Amino acid sequence: xxxxxxxxxxxxxxxxxxxxxxxxxxxxxxxxxxxxxxxxxxxxxxxxxxxxxxxxxxxxxxxxxxxxxxxxxxxxxxxxxxxxxxxxxxxxxxxxxxxxxxxxxxxxxxxxxxxxxxxxxxxxxxxxxxxxxxxxxxxxxxxxxxxxxxxxxxxxxxxxxxxxxxxxxxxxxxxxxxxxxxxxxxxxxxxxxxxxxxxxxxxxxxxxxxxxxxxxxxxxxxxxxxxxxxxxxxxxxxxxxxxxxxxxxxxxxxxxxxxxxxxxxxxxxxxxxxxxxxxxxxxxxxxxxxxxxxxxxxxxxxxxxxxxxxxxxxxxxxxxxxxxxxxxxxxxxxxxxxxxxxxxxxxxxxxxxxxxxxxxxxxxxxxxxxxxxxxxxxxxxxxxxxxxxxxxxxxxxxxxxxx
Numbered sequence: 434x435x436x437x438x439x440x441x442x443x444x445x446x447x448x449x450x451x452x453x454x455x456x457x458x459x460x461x462x463x464x465x466x467x468x469x470x471x472x473x474x475x476x477x478x479x480x481x482x483x484x485x486x487x488x489x490x491x492x493x494x495x496x497x498x499x500x501x502x503x504x505x506x507x508x509x510x511x512x513x514x515x516x517x518x519x520x521x522x523x524x525x526x527x528x529x530x531x532x533x534x535x536x537x538x539x540x541x542x543x544x545x546x547x548x549x550x551x552x553x554x555x556x557x558x559x560x561x562x563x564x565x566x567x568x569x570x571x572x573x574x575x576x577x578x579x580x581x582x583x584x585x586x587x588x589x590x591x592x593x594x595x596x597x598x599x600x601x602x603x604x605x606x607x608x609x610x611x612x613x614x615x616x617x618x619x620x621x622x623x624x625x626x627x628x629x630x631x632x633x634x635x636x637x638x639x640x641x642x643x644x645x646x647x648x649x650x651x652x653x654x655x656x657x658x659x660x661x662x663x664x665x666x667x668x669x670x671x672x673x674x675x676x677x678x679x680x681x682x683x684x685x686x687x688x689x690x691x692x693x694x695x696x697x698x699x700x701x702x703x704x705x706x707x708x709x710x711x712x713x714x715x716x717x718x719x720x721x722x723x724x725x726x727x728x729x730x731x732x733x734x735x736x737x738x739x740x741x742x743x744x745x746x747x748x749x750x751x752x753x754x755x756x757x758x759x760x761x762x763x764x765x766x767x768x769x770x771x772x773x774x775x776x777x778x779x780x781x782x783x784x785x786x787x788x789x790x791x792x793x794x795x796x797x798x799x800x801x802x803x804x805x806x807x808x809x810x811x812x813x814x815x816x817x818x819x820x821x822x823x824x825x826x827x828x829x830x831x832x833x834x835x836x
Contacts, residue, residue, distance in 0.1 A: 446489035479760035481686035524719035525658035561625035571630035586614040609635035609797040636793035704738040
């Protein structure tokens with residue numbers, strides 16, 4: 434399937450910025466009259482590779498890139514650098530604050546990957562702060578953060594008069610949920626935390642228990658502050674759950690993270706053991722799928738044990754390209770969500786049950802809760818099918834009829 438000029442530009446930019454490829458191909462692409470610059474900008478935002486794109490453009494002749502767009506990318510890169518600095522500073526502060534309160538916590542994605550696998554080169558686009566706490570530490574962790582000035586960010590409407598303790602109990606008792614958003618106003622703007630007590634929603638079958646995640650804790654520096662971070666193996670597995678197991682490699686940023694892990698850890702990782710760990714976590718096919726995409730589109734030399742485990746016949750290449758081209762967020766739109774789900778179901782390990790998955794999926798989305806946007810109507814909890822119908826109708830009403 435032929436790639437659009439815009440998608441080719443994004444992939445070539447990744448190869449230039451991360452693999453030191455020469456800019457010759459990119460020079461030819463950006464000079465092509467078919468380039469739709471507004472679409473390229475939108476796709477770069479969806480794929481979360483704007484710093485990578487700008488870094489690659491700086492290696493090209495500027496006369497081939499419209500001045501307005503080049504200035505836009507430059508201003509965005511400056512804001513991104515300032516935002517990353519703020520995220521690093523706050524992440525380090527929060528990790529040490531929670532540690533002093535004897536609350537177990539690990540950084541997740543964000544500043545962790547920027548420092549550990551990108552060597553803080555400014556190329557990884559960071560949105561908010563991600564923290565992971567074991568379920569038994571989540572209540573204490575939320576109490577600490579609320580005392581620090583953070584507050585809950587809900588899409589739903591909670592009853593007035595609830596205390597922080599009641600809010601925390603409500604959040605942690607919500608069936609199947611794995612995270613909640615917190616926010617805090619600062620002199621630099623609003624800070625956001627994605628607070629995780631599971632790595633994924635309850636309907637996924639991946640297995641990565643806390644006792645494994647907290648094995649081999651190592652020290653690292655974020656914003657010149659020493660903090661505890663996961664082992665390299667667990668950084669990889671946590672990344673695998675989110676980027677492949679939940680997001681199905683549908684953002685180029687996810688493949689860039691995978692590539693940079695391979696690039697920076699090539700000489701330090703026992704790949705056979707990592708493959709076994711992925712299999713134990715029920716994510717072997719997710720891993721091989723991601724490495725296949727890297728090999729096909731980024732032309733990256735995959736570690737030999739991973740090559741031996743997979744023949745790299747990409748039967749779903751067309752579907753992946755379609756999702757990359759459309760660049761539609763799949764979390765809140767039906768058609769993109771269906772494409773995303775179909776791809777995920779095709780890449781599960783042996784023993785996976787589609788029937789069980791859909792039963793758990795239905796139960797998860799059927800249960801009304803205070804973390805979601807209010808529904809048009811709800812039924813008692815013992816009527817899951819009617820509640821699932823209410824979820825679908827509310828979604829349809831908001832996305833179609835309310836326009």
